[in-house]
């Protein structure tokens with residue numbers, strides 16, 4: 001008979017934590033006790049309170065009620081530095097890096113390494129930075145400013161920075177949202193090794209397969225309350241989790257249904273499209289009524305392809321034909337006027353006006369696309385805003401709430417929602433559901449489906465293969481700047497996508 005060992009006591013315990021914003025409860029008496037050597041998965045729909053709870057544990061925010069214990073003793077973190085000193089470190093969903101500083105300096109911001117005589121050792125720091133980045137799978141020039149990095153690279157720098165603090169409790173808030181499958185595997189191997197060495201880890205993700213693959217324990221939040229927790233033994237009861245997440249026992253069936261779509265004439269053609277080293281002759285046809293997915297390992301030209309078609313990046317060869325007419329975009333406005341619009345990947349830099357309200361952000365595209373915005377019917381715009389909020393399940397107090405105070409996933413829904421009013425013919429989407437919960441993901445693709453059913457088309461890059469398999473009519477796989485495989489119908493399988501991503505036929 002095998003005896004199960006008792007679990008080690010939690011190094012940091014959150015007890016009955018409560019927090020309200022403007023009188024609305026974000027957390028209501030929540031307990032959390034991550035244990036050394038184990039990965040605790042924290043699940044919850046957008047706006048359920050996951051980030052708020054973790055920010056309180058990491059000293060970035062004060063709770064209104066409850067307490068934190070470190071090794072069983074009450075502790076009070078008034079700043080993140082207090083938490084780091086006690087071994088609690090958080091890597092954010094949206095990297096909190098200094099964009100104009102070099103990569104290596106970002107890794108040591110706030111905790112400069114000292115050499116002889118108490119001075120910062122530049123050479124030692126640069127060497128250490130290089131090793132830390134290699135460990136998370138990032139082989140880049142460490143002297144370039146962070147703003148030049150892709151979203152995935154910035155995410156890995158954020159994680160490497162957290163790891164460099166040698167935490168006792170490491171909080172990873174949606175670390176994989178921008179990462180390709182290969183980078184996720186590498187990160188998971190690192191996290192498992194860290195747990196094996198005795199670190200406690202909190203892992204937030206909306207991807208159930210990742211939670212199943214990585215986590216030992218699970219806690220589910222709904223509307224700021226803890227609604228379930230149990231130990232995982234290698235498999236995850238998906239129906240039970242979905243039921244707890246949504247509070248709706250009907251949800252699992254609705255989440256797996258997929259509607260076939262009618263696709264017709266060609267809306268967009270790319271012939272031998274080239275742009276720098278990233279695009280080396282891309283050919284594709286996009287049909288009206290179609291959602292076409294773009295898969296591939298990170299950095300095979302997927303994002304550059306969308307940027308080039310949207311006019312953010314110049315092409316150096318090949319042709320872009322929109323409904324048979326050749327276009328040479330010089331700037332995004334040229335394409336937006338033709339109804340070719342990009343929902344960008346980086347919502348903070350490109351997708352939202354952070355100092356404006358939910359309503360102002362939702363109305364921004366409709367206003368910008370009007371040649372005479374003053375003639376726009378305010379009432380119609382207000383009606384659009386009122387309908388879009390429930391349609392995309394945006395959790396907000398209303399159109400006047402500042403968008404900066406929404407949860408990450410709800411901000412992403414606003415980014416997508418604002419394109420739904422304009423006359424869009426080709427919708428280009430770069431990782432549209434990054435940070436968005438399962439149910440809202442479904443709503444977003446249903447909304448895109450409704451849009452293309454009217455005769456337009458969508459070209460979507462997503463870092464999550466399952467998302468593409470589930471929602472797209474066809475999938476293109478990119479490898480080294482070219483389309484190497486086009487899959488449809490029964491050939492659209494995970495194995496075929498992965499094989500093509502590595503430049504192989506399945």
Ligand SMILES: Nc1ncnc2c1ncn2[C@@H]1O[C@H](COP(=O)(O)OP(=O)(O)OP(=O)(O)O)[C@@H](O)[C@H]1O
Nearest residue numbers: 021026046047048049050051052405406407408409
């Ligand atoms: N600074 C703030 N001001 C006002 N409301 C806030 C603030 N920060 C968070 N909230 C609200 O608290 C609630 C919980 O947000 P939180 O970011 O913790 O959710 P989450 O579960 O992490 O969501 P997501 O999965 O979208 O990241 C949301 O309704 C959010 O709008």
